[in-house]
Amino acid sequence: MITANPRRFDFHTQHPRRGTNSIKWDLVPEGRLPLWIADMDFAPPQAIAEAIRERLSHPILGYSLVSESFYEALDAFQREQHLRGMPQEEVSVVSAVMPGVKAAIECFTEPGDGVVVQAPVYTPFFQSVRDKNRRVVLNHLREQDGYYRFDLDELDAVIDERTRMLLLCSPHNPVGRIWTRAELEAVADLAVRRDLIVISDEIHADLRLDPYKFLGIAGLGPEIASRTVTLVSPSKTFNIPGCAVAAAAISDPELRKRYRKALKATGTDHVTTPAVIATEAAYRHGTPWLDALRGYLAETVQQVRAVFAERLPQVGAAPVEASFVMWLDFRRLQRERGLDDEQLQRVLREQAQVELSHGPVFGPGGEGFQRLNIATPRTLLREALDRIVRVLG
Numbered sequence: 001m002i003t004a005n006p007r008r009f010d011f012h013t014q015h016p017r018r019g020t021n022s023i024k025w026d027l028v029p030e031g032r033l034p035l036w037i038a039d040m041d042f043a044p045p046q047a048i049a050e051a052i053r054e055r056l057s058h059p060i061l062g063y064s065l066v067s068e069s070f071y072e073a074l075d076a077f078q079r080e081q082h083l084r085g086m087p088q089e090e091v092s093v094v095s096a097v098m099p100g101v102k103a104a105i106e107c108f109t110e111p112g113d114g115v116v117v118q119a120p121v122y123t124p125f126f127q128s129v130r131d132k133n134r135r136v137v138l139n140h141l142r143e144q145d146g147y148y149r150f151d152l153d154e155l156d157a158v159i160d161e162r163t164r165m166l167l168l169c170s171p172h173n174p175v176g177r178i179w180t181r182a183e184l185e186a187v188a189d190l191a192v193r194r195d196l197i198v199i200s201d202e203i204h205a206d207l208r209l210d211p212y213k214f215l216g217i218a219g220l221g222p223e224i225a226s227r228t229v230t231l232v233s234p235s236k237t238f239n240i241p242g243c244a245v246a247a248a249a250i251s252d253p254e255l256r257k258r259y260r261k262a263l264k265a266t267g268t269d270h271v272t273t274p275a276v277i278a279t280e281a282a283y284r285h286g287t288p289w290l291d292a293l294r295g296y297l298a299e300t301v302q303q304v305r306a307v308f309a310e311r312l313p314q315v316g317a318a319p320v321e322a323s324f325v326m327w328l329d330f331r332r333l334q335r336e337r338g339l340d341d342e343q344l345q346r347v348l349r350e351q352a353q354v355e356l357s358h359g360p361v362f363g364p365g366g367e368g369f370q371r372l373n374i375a376t377p378r379t380l381l382r383e384a385l386d387r388i389v390r391v392l393g
């Protein structure tokens with residue numbers, strides 16, 4: 001039997017990615033270590049490439065159906081990982097998560113309507129609202145000692161009569177939280193009371209790190225489920241974002257009908273054959289690799305925290321509940337050194353020769369932070385941390 005021992009899987013090999021049209025590597029100057037955009041430097045589970053190769057033994061890549069077995073694999077994976085399935089009748093395949101978010105904004109809101117965005121958050125959330133001529137209704141997350149919570153009082157206060165939707169990042173990128181049942185219940189109560197549709201972006205959910213369990217907001221019960229669009233994807237989980245694929249689950253038949261119509265109208269109801277094959281293979285065979293990955297990431301988080309605690313304590317590195325990004329708090333260091341965000345970014349890029357994601361691009365609350373992508377072999381990560389410590393320590 002394959003166990004979840006990280007040593008049985010290879011997270012150590014540095015696969016050269018320069019020259020592969022990698023956004024992460026090829027957009028960053030030679031010599032600078034790229035620890036920014038959220039893909040991983042690990043090879044995905046072997047079963048994915050094997051399944052694609054097997055499919056390519058037939059020469060024709062014609063228009064394809066999404067097979068029943070794809071939906072079965074998705075449902076079984078969700079049940080196994082999060083104790084809650086995704087029955088086929090509730091699922092629509094979508095070309096990727098963000099197109100799925102945009103289609104939801106388009107079909108469940110009108111131009112000028114408000115959409116709640118909880119900042120700091122994954123940058124495209126803001127743009128997807130603005131691109132559709134809707135209003136960003138800002139709800140700030142509250143941070144204390146590196147731990148973030150919802151500000152429910154503010155949320156209640158900022159919702160006006162034309163606010164129709166809440167974009168929930170669950171787990172949250174970049175702050176690394178898995179919202180607890182109590183937190184989700186409070187948001188769900190508010191969504192019901194204020195008549196909001198909830199878009200729950202759960203792309204990071206499978207990367208819950210021990211001992212944290214993940215619960216999606218729709219899992220709280222039928223009332224909130226009936227007004228929720230849940231978006232999931234194997235992209236982050238199995239490091240196949242270049243395949244581009246997602247699934248949207250909606251329990252309410254009327255909402256689902258409207259959403260499917262919007263997907264068709266926006267041309268986002270289409271997924272490629274390799275994406276479907278990769279997803280099914282990942283969901284069917286990728287769990288031992290995923291368990292090992294989670295172990296590797298959890299240990300890496302501890303090591304990064306130890307490096308900052310021992311060698312650069314002016315930088316806060318909070319625990320991570322899910323995913324492979326760490327939200328580093330440079331505020332104290334910036335105050336001590338008199339560096340503003342742009343100056344800090346320049347120092348990191350030009351002197352330390354590391355590329356992190358710049359906090360302010362995550363919206364209000366991102367000032368003074370940098371996001372570090374830790375999903376890379378530890379030798380490379382150690383080198384990056386050494387460079388940061390050498391320059392800023």
Ligand SMILES: Cc1ncc(COP(=O)(O)O)c(C=O)c1O
Nearest residue numbers: 038096097098099122173201203
């Ligand atoms: C919260 C969140 N949603 C969506 C995406 C992107 O998903 P996709 O590439 O499927 O649009 C990301 C990628 O980093 C993300 O962090």
